Amino acid sequence: MNRQPRALLSVLLLGALAFTGWLVYRDVQPPPVGPTAPVAPAAPVRGGTVTSSLRSEPRSFNRIAARDFPNDLCSLLTLGKLVRLDRARQTIEPWLAEKWDTSADGRTFTLTLREGLAWSDGVPFTSADVLFTFQAIYDPRVSSIIESALRIDGKPLAVAAPDARTVVVTYPAPFAPGIELLDNVTVMPKHKLQAALDAGTFAQAWSAATPPGDMVSIGPFVLARYEPGQRLVFDRNPHYWRKDAAGVGLPYLDHLVFEIVPDQNAELVRLQSGAIDMLQQQIRPEDIATLRPMVDQKKLQLLELGVSTDPDAFFFNLRPEQWAKDPRRAWLPRKEFRQAISHAIDREAFANTVFLGAAVPIWGPISPGNQHWFSPNVKRYPHSLDKARELLKSIGLENRDADEWLEDAAGTEARFTLVTYRGNSSLERSSFVLRDELKKVGINVDVQLLEQGALIERMLTGKFESIFFLFSNSSLDPALNSDFWLSSGSAHIWNIGQKTPATDWEREIDRLMGQMSSSGDLEARKQVFNEVQQVMAENVPALFFVAQRLYMGVSTRVGSLSPSFLRPQLLWSADTISVHP
Numbered sequence: 001m002n003r004q005p006r007a008l009l010s011v012l013l014l015g016a017l018a019f020t021g022w023l024v025y026r027d028v029q030p031p032p033v034g035p036t037a038p039v040a041p042a043a044p045v046r047g048g049t050v051t052s053s054l055r056s057e058p059r060s061f062n063r064i065a066a067r068d069f070p071n072d073l074c075s076l077l078t079l080g081k082l083v084r085l086d087r088a089r090q091t092i093e094p095w096l097a098e099k100w101d102t103s104a105d106g107r108t109f110t111l112t113l114r115e116g117l118a119w120s121d122g123v124p125f126t127s128a129d130v131l132f133t134f135q136a137i138y139d140p141r142v143s144s145i146i147e148s149a150l151r152i153d154g155k156p157l158a159v160a161a162p163d164a165r166t167v168v169v170t171y172p173a174p175f176a177p178g179i180e181l182l183d184n185v186t187v188m189p190k191h192k193l194q195a196a197l198d199a200g201t202f203a204q205a206w207s208a209a210t211p212p213g214d215m216v217s218i219g220p221f222v223l224a225r226y227e228p229g230q231r232l233v234f235d236r237n238p239h240y241w242r243k244d245a246a247g248v249g250l251p252y253l254d255h256l257v258f259e260i261v262p263d264q265n266a267e268l269v270r271l272q273s274g275a276i277d278m279l280q281q282q283i284r285p286e287d288i289a290t291l292r293p294m295v296d297q298k299k300l301q302l303l304e305l306g307v308s309t310d311p312d313a314f315f316f317n318l319r320p321e322q323w324a325k326d327p328r329r330a331w332l333p334r335k336e337f338r339q340a341i342s343h344a345i346d347r348e349a350f351a352n353t354v355f356l357g358a359a360v361p362i363w364g365p366i367s368p369g370n371q372h373w374f375s376p377n378v379k380r381y382p383h384s385l386d387k388a389r390e391l392l393k394s395i396g397l398e399n400r401d402a403d404e405w406l407e408d409a410a411g412t413e414a415r416f417t418l419v420t421y422r423g424n425s426s427l428e429r430s431s432f433v434l435r436d437e438l439k440k441v442g443i444n445v446d447v448q449l450l451e452q453g454a455l456i457e458r459m460l461t462g463k464f465e466s467i468f469f470l471f472s473n474s475s476l477d478p479a480l481n482s483d484f485w486l487s488s489g490s491a492h493i494w495n496i497g498q499k500t501p502a503t504d505w506e507r508e509i510d511r512l513m514g515q516m517s518s519s520g521d522l523e524a525r526k527q528v529f530n531e532v533q534q535v536m537a538e539n540v541p542a543l544f545f546v547a548q549r550l551y552m553g554v555s556t557r558v559g560s561l562s563p564s565f566l567r568p569q570l571l572w573s574a575d576t577i578s579v580h581p
Helices: 014-025 069-077 127-138 176-186 190-199 264-273 285-296 334-346 347-356 385-394 426-438 452-460 479-483 504-518 520-539 570-575
Strands: 049-054 083-086 093-094 095-102 108-113 158-163 165-168 222-226 229-234 253-258 302-305 313-318 359-361 416-422 444-450 466-470 546-555
Touching: 014 190, 049 264, 069 229, 069 570, 083 176, 083 520, 093 095, 093 176, 095 176, 108 176, 127 165, 127 190, 165 264, 165 426, 176 479, 190 285, 264 285, 285 302, 285 546, 313 426, 334 385, 334 426, 334 520, 347 426, 416 426, 416 452, 416 570, 426 444, 426 466, 444 452, 452 466, 479 504
Parallel strands: 049 253, 416 444, 416 466
Antiparallel strands: 083 093, 095 108, 108 165, 158 165, 222 229, 229 253, 302 546, 313 466, 359 546
């Protein structure tokens, strides 16, 4: 029988969620200048242009081979998936596939592709494109950034195509989220990229230097122009398949323009002047009052989306080879060092200093914004400079001379370098607050600001000591973000892509995640994942201090929005966005 899409997670009410999280985790009042409700929607109008800012440029347009937010955003606009997660309702829905059947054991999905689909150059879209995409994902020469997320129990999915409109996907083991796993798969065009895969150059295909005319789309837009350092221009895809309820072809917009603006202050000025209609990052708490006149003049909507599910992360490089010859190897990679840092940070003060109180303290990567999977009982590290010093002393770090810094027995100073993303003021402030707080316990932190592309390059190649950065989840269900949790994962940021677990605790998380992902009982899965969070909190491979409350700013000329707390919060459904005078 046909299986209709259903919610895998409980639906979250955005405004209520933010309010509940505030009452539970803060003992102060919200900022005095609050958000506004969306402007009453007008009937969608076909035509027009929406202009947005974008902090950084795409490093590639190849969604299978590269990982960065601009790449993900461009793929949402130009490519497609067999099934798609409705990010506003948290339900799975048919997309390039119009329906699917599920086997009795829940492991095989037979998908029927929509009839008459074509790429933007007119070439028909068929099951051969799907087979090609999976071939590229699992090809070891590609080193795909999504390959680890598309393994179950360490094994790849089996994909077959009985005919041009049928795709059969079989999982190697039970997987609780079911077909939602396929939301991770962005389908690529075989006729454009087969030669690159055969030549072993697929990972370099569709680089940022590729002329837009050499790429094709099956999404609502095509990339018409890319001016490095300035803008990306997308035009309506005339071959796009989707229509609205009245039979009007989507997208409504003629054009979507991204102005590249690395600096948040410059972004704000452009939003105030009307040069751009929206941002791709949330509004900073300190800018809400600045934008209030625009709200009062009905020029701007200020949307509150709740507590972020993507808190900023601070983490060390825990690859063993990083410290093998470093004089700090006896103490810097130790969990006690990271636990001491966690005790040294006053999270309440951190929230007030960096986010003006518009944030909630957290002790792990799952924030209270992710209501079902958040555990309030994970191990916490109360603010205590004395406890921090005690832990540091236990690993041999004491003040052994006349200066203010700790040293080990060999005289090596307790010092490390932290890199973060230049132009993101909250990350910059967070890094300097961390530096100043650790100075109180004798740890010297050198903060280095990098462009986002350079930072990501260092992270992926392991050429860093520590990083403060923002990561985005593609789903609220942790099983669908296994590339972060599993030791073999491509987003296991502190030690990416391990062939075998480097530590006993990572091996235990691998075991628990396998158990959690295979169980069909939602509450049992939650209990197992609570154990995962406890192991994570004990070993603190990444430190999380606060989760920000999300505010998005968008011009009142922009309508038909379906906001989500997952990035991109507004443009995840760009084909239904419209503008009106």
